[in-house]
Structures are given as C-alpha cells and as structure tokens.
Amino acid sequence: xxxxxxxxxxxxxxxxxxxxxxxxxxxxxxxxxxxxxxxxxxxxxxxxxxxxxxxxxxxxxxxxxxxxxxxxxxxxxxxxxxxxxxxxxxxxxxxxxxxxxxxxxxxxxxxxxxxxx
Amino acid sequence: xxxxxxxxxxxxxxxxxxxxxxxxxxxxxxxxxxxxxxxxxxxxxxxxxxxxxxxxxxxxxxxxxxxxxxxxxxxxxxxxxxxxxxxxxxxxxxxxxxxxxxxxxxxxxxxxxxxxxxxxxxxxxxxxxxxxxxxxxxxxxxxxxxxx
Numbered sequence: 311x312x313x314x315x316x317x318x319x320x321x322x323x324x325x326x327x328x329x330x331x332x333x334x335x336x337x338x339x340x341x342x343x344x345x346x347x348x349x350x351x352x353x354x355x356x357x358x359x360x361x362x363x364x365x366x367x368x369x370x371x372x373x374x375x376x377x378x379x380x381x382x383x384x385x386x387x388x389x390x391x392x393x394x395x396x397x398x399x400x401x402x403x404x405x406x407x408x409x410x411x412x413x414x415x416x417x418x419x420x421x422x423x424x425x426x427x
Numbered sequence: 428x429x430x431x432x433x434x435x436x437x438x439x440x441x442x443x444x445x446x447x448x449x450x451x452x453x454x455x456x457x458x459x460x461x462x463x464x465x466x467x468x469x470x471x472x473x474x475x476x477x478x479x480x481x482x483x484x485x486x487x488x489x490x491x492x493x494x495x496x497x498x499x500x501x502x503x504x505x506x507x508x509x510x511x512x513x514x515x516x517x518x519x520x521x522x523x524x525x526x527x528x529x530x531x532x533x534x535x536x537x538x539x540x541x542x543x544x545x546x547x548x549x550x551x552x553x554x555x556x557x558x559x560x561x562x563x564x565x566x567x568x569x570x571x572x573x574x575x
Contacts (some may be wrong), residue, residue: 346480347538350473351545363533370448384523399452417571 311337311421313378313402316358320340320413322381325393325403332402337378340417342410346371351416353377358417360410364388372401379403381417433461435493435503439482443552444532447483451475454493463568467486470546470566471556477539478504484529485509486560499548502564510556517553518544 314333324332328412341353342360346367353359355376361368364382369392372380376387382388388396388403396403406413416426435457437450463471475491482489482504489506518524518540524565525535544550549565 342561344533345536345538346533346534347477347542350476351542361533365532367444367447367532370452370476373452374448374472 311424313337316420317404317419319426320416323405325388325405326397327398329400329402332379333376335402337421339421340381340414342414347395350375355405357405360414362386362410364392366392366395368392369395369399369401372396373399377401379412381406383408383413433457433493433495437479437491439479439489439491441483441486441488444485447480448476448518449495450479450491454491458493458495458500463500467500467566467568471502473546474502474543474564474566475504477543478502480534481539481560482506484525484534489559497568499568500566502547502562502566504560504562506559508557508559511552511554511560512556512559514552514554 312333314336316337318392336356337358338356340358340360343352344361344363349359349371353375356378358379358381359377360374360381360383362383364386368380381404383406385407393403418425419425435454439450451472454475455468458468458471479491486506487508492503494501511517520541521537523537524537529535543564548567551563552559554560
C-alpha cells in the first residue's frame, strides 16, 4: 500500500512533506518498539516503525533499516533538529494522536484487510 | 574497482549522540560505491552502527575500522576503556548496563552484541577491564543462497 493511502486512511500528520516522493513509498507492514536495538533486530525494509521515540538517533536507525517511515504516536512532536535530520536523510516522519496500541490495531487491519473496520 | 582494497577509519567520540550513526552510514555509502552486495552492506551497517553506539554510550572513545576486498568485509572496533566487566553477560540478549537516561532514549535493549553476532560470519570480542574492548567481525561476500 502506498504511504499516501496510509496517511489518508489513518489521518496521519506528515512532519516533513519535503521528502521527495514520500507519497509513493510502498508500505508492506509495520513494527512497534521503543528500544532501538530491538528495532534494528526486528524491523524489515519498507515497514513503518511505530514508536514514541522522537530524538535524533531514531533517524539513523530508520535509515539503517530502510524503514518506510516513522510514526510517532500519542501526539508527541519531534523537535526541529530531528525533523531537519529526517528530511536530509529522506526519512518520512509521521504523527498520530492515538497511542501505539490503538494505532497498530488500525494499521494492522488496513495492511492486512485493506480497511480499518 | 573490485580488485582493489577499501579501508575506512573513523574516530568515535564518547557521548557524541548528535553524530551517532554518521560513521556507519558513511560505511554503507562507501561499500555500496565499491560494489559490495546489498545484503552484505546491510549486515555490515548494522554491525558498525551497534559498535558505534556502544563506543559512544559506554566507552571513553575509540576507533572504527572497516576493510573490504573481493572476499569479505572486516570490521574492527577498538576503544580505550573502560572495558566490559562480564563479557558473557554482555553477550546475552536482554542484558544491559545502560544508565536510566539512555534507557529513556530507547538504548539498552540488551541487543547490541546479539545483533552484531547475528549479522557476522565471524565475531570476536576481547575486553580487559581498565584497558578497553576490541571487536573483530567478518562478513563474507557470498551469494545469498550460499549463506543459508
């Protein structure tokens, strides 16, 4: 599913729409964890990373693993330095007001069944 | 390009979280340019990132060296202390000595060494408390189906 479709269906905020071609990024699945090395072990290419972490170092992890993007949950907002770094590295930063559990439930249904329910 | 050898060296500064990942992402770019297979680059990137993070968070600083030739990519991470008290424990998944502030940032999953080992064909650690830690890892350049 295209990232633009995920954003629309789940009403995500895009913190850095400057990333060229972000709409067309293919999202295959997701991975949820707030521990960086667990994400390095568990997240696969083209998956969305769902987390409450939003400091500078998450960008390096997302880039390292070729994540489709990072979804920051619970309404948390990354600081300017993180957004700037993400844009430089071509990592899409997204936001939701939902907590990780609620967001993952919806994303799971969307990616598995094509609808949120 | 394939016959010549590539050698990269980075100085890693302690507590330099702002630059964490810079060395490993440079390694990835250079190895890609050298024509190293994508899955090998990926594995080397993970090993370098974990080694880099370990040196930033836990050491007084050190060096990350990467050498590549037509057969393999070798990674050397050497710091100047303080060394690991219990290496056996450090190798266990889930074991961490990360201080609370680092845990708040999502460090200290206790997956650093397990991730490095998992992505290496050869993985060796030597650590002397009071002296420092030396990591040596090799990733062989083989076709994906031959590694299975």
